[in-house]
Amino acid sequence: MGIILANGKFVDQNGQLVQKDMLIEGERIAKIADVIPDAGHTRFDLQGKLVSAGFFDVHVHFREPGFEAKETIATGAAAAVRGGFTTVACMPNTRPPIDTAEAVRFVKQKAEEAGLARVYPYGTITVRQLGKELTDFAALKEAGVFAVTDDGVGVQSSAMMKKAMQAAAELGLSVVAHCEDDDLLVPGAALHDGVVAKRHGLAGIPSESESIHVGRDILLAEQTGVHYHVCHISAKESVRLVRDGKRAGINVTTEVMPHHLLLCDEDIPETLDANWKMNPPLRSKEDREALLAGLKDGTIDIIATDHAPHTAEEKAKGLERAPFGIVGLETAFPLLYTHLVLTGELTLQELLSKMTEKPAEIFNLPYGRLQEGAIADITVIDLEKEQAIDPLTFASKGKNTPFAGWICKGWPVKTFVAGKLVYEQTDQATMTSK
Numbered sequence: 001m002g003i004i005l006a007n008g009k010f011v012d013q014n015g016q017l018v019q020k021d022m023l024i025e026g027e028r029i030a031k032i033a034d035v036i037p038d039a040g041h042t043r044f045d046l047q048g049k050l051v052s053a054g055f056f057d058v059h060v061h062f063r064e065p066g067f068e069a070k071e072t073i074a075t076g077a078a079a080a081v082r083g084g085f086t087t088v089a090c091m092p093n094t095r096p097p098i099d100t101a102e103a104v105r106f107v108k109q110k111a112e113e114a115g116l117a118r119v120y121p122y123g124t125i126t127v128r129q130l131g132k133e134l135t136d137f138a139a140l141k142e143a144g145v146f147a148v149t150d151d152g153v154g155v156q157s158s159a160m161m162k163k164a165m166q167a168a169a170e171l172g173l174s175v176v177a178h179c180e181d182d183d184l185l186v187p188g189a190a191l192h193d194g195v196v197a198k199r200h201g202l203a204g205i206p207s208e209s210e211s212i213h214v215g216r217d218i219l220l221a222e223q224t225g226v227h228y229h230v231c232h233i234s235a236k237e238s239v240r241l242v243r244d245g246k247r248a249g250i251n252v253t254t255e256v257m258p259h260h261l262l263l264c265d266e267d268i269p270e271t272l273d274a275n276w277k278m279n280p281p282l283r284s285k286e287d288r289e290a291l292l293a294g295l296k297d298g299t300i301d302i303i304a305t306d307h308a309p310h311t312a313e314e315k316a317k318g319l320e321r322a323p324f325g326i327v328g329l330e331t332a333f334p335l336l337y338t339h340l341v342l343t344g345e346l347t348l349q350e351l352l353s354k355m356t357e358k359p360a361e362i363f364n365l366p367y368g369r370l371q372e373g374a375i376a377d378i379t380v381i382d383l384e385k386e387q388a389i390d391p392l393t394f395a396s397k398g399k400n401t402p403f404a405g406w407i408c409k410g411w412p413v414k415t416f417v418a419g420k421l422v423y424e425q426t427d428q429a430t431m432t433s434k
């Protein structure tokens with residue numbers, strides 16, 4: 001017996017919303033047609049809600065092993081499916097870091113036990129993320145990683161990065177980089193080196209601490225032929241470098257986060273609440289505009305969240321001492337739909353593509369497409385439902401978001417992974433979790 005999603009709205013090739021039925025049989029989409037008869041299948045009447053391929057977030061932090069008070073793989077996966085994400089890729093900056101095949105298998109095992117979203121672990125580039133010695137990429141690949149990264153820290157040595165890219169290219173692994181040159185940092189700096197840091201008399205994080213690595217690595221990617229992906233792009237100079245790299249035919253891709261698209265340093269409240277502290281920081285208005293332009297012209301390939309949960313105690317330590325990072329999985333789509341699609345900056349088709357098809361395509365994974373025969377990873381979204389972001393309702397352990405209280409439309413209401421319903425929004429869930 002299959003599942004029928006009846007009367008859903010689908011975005012067609014021309015970007016128009018069309019009403020259709022979908023039949024899921026086993027793990028796959030069996031049929032999409034104007035009308036599919038019941039024939040004893042389980043039937044959900046979607047009443048015109050949007051049907052999308054499940055979202056794919058290539059950049060999340062699930063904190064296990066080592067920091068389970070912030071998040072576990074199970075709570076992170078629950079946050080993912082609640083946000084409409086059916087596949088996530090987990091950053092390896094855990095304790096210990098994911099730098100061996102055994103550690104990769106541990107993450108996969110925990111994800112399987114959770115049975116919610118698909119979880120792809122990254123392996124680190126260097127042993128213990130110390131930048132001194134490459135990990136065993138062949139063993140990591142064998143255990144199931146599709147890409148390596150030292151996210152959380154930058155690879156400081158150019159020679160080490162070049163060696164990593166050569167080794168990754170040989171194995172067909174992507175190199176994913178947190179771009180940050182420690183030499184250009186002032187210890188304790190928490191905000192962009194711009195007007196707001198100055199107004200508060202604080203040392204800032206300069207844009208070039210990011211863009212210098214972006215430029216260096218694009219040149220190394222050209223030399224080595226590896227697929228090189230820039231994490232959480234935030235500075236206008238980095239956007240320009242990626243654009244030029246693409247024009248030169250270099251295999252470079254990048255991601256942008258919802259917070260960098262929607263906020264800039266001038267939005268940070270005078271209290272300097274640490275829920276506005278993340279790395280890279282919220283930059284200037286001009287940077288934000290460059291990110292949006294880069295997203296529209298295809299320089300920026302995809303949207304990811306950098307879901308980075310921390311405890312309330314840690315975030316209460318004040319701007320300087322609190323850790324960098326904000327959560328993102330449960331707010332990404334409603335925020336972007338409300339503040340970029342409904343405002344006319346992006347089309348719904350563009351937004352969905354950058355959260356589904358494109359991430360799957362650049363990392364060569366078989367997801368992100370709504371078509372007969374495809375894997376039935378599906379998100380159903382209520383585009384009309386309007387509600388305020390309330391961190392107390394999050395499935396994530398992390399409540400650290402600057403978006404609390406923002407009123408958004410476009411909430412995921414049902415999520416299917418491999419044809420199995422893994423999340424269903426109920427009004428009770430919203431009301432009782434207070």
Ligand SMILES: NC(=O)N[C@@H](CC(=O)O)C(=O)O
Nearest residue numbers: 061151152278279308324325
């Ligand atoms: N982005 C962040 O502000 N923090 C991330 C690390 C990272 O993505 O660099 C974290 O692990 O908390």
Ligand SMILES: [Zn+2]
Nearest residue numbers: 151152178231
């Ligand atoms: Zn990072």
Ligand SMILES: [Zn+2]
Nearest residue numbers: 091151152306
């Ligand atoms: Zn990160």
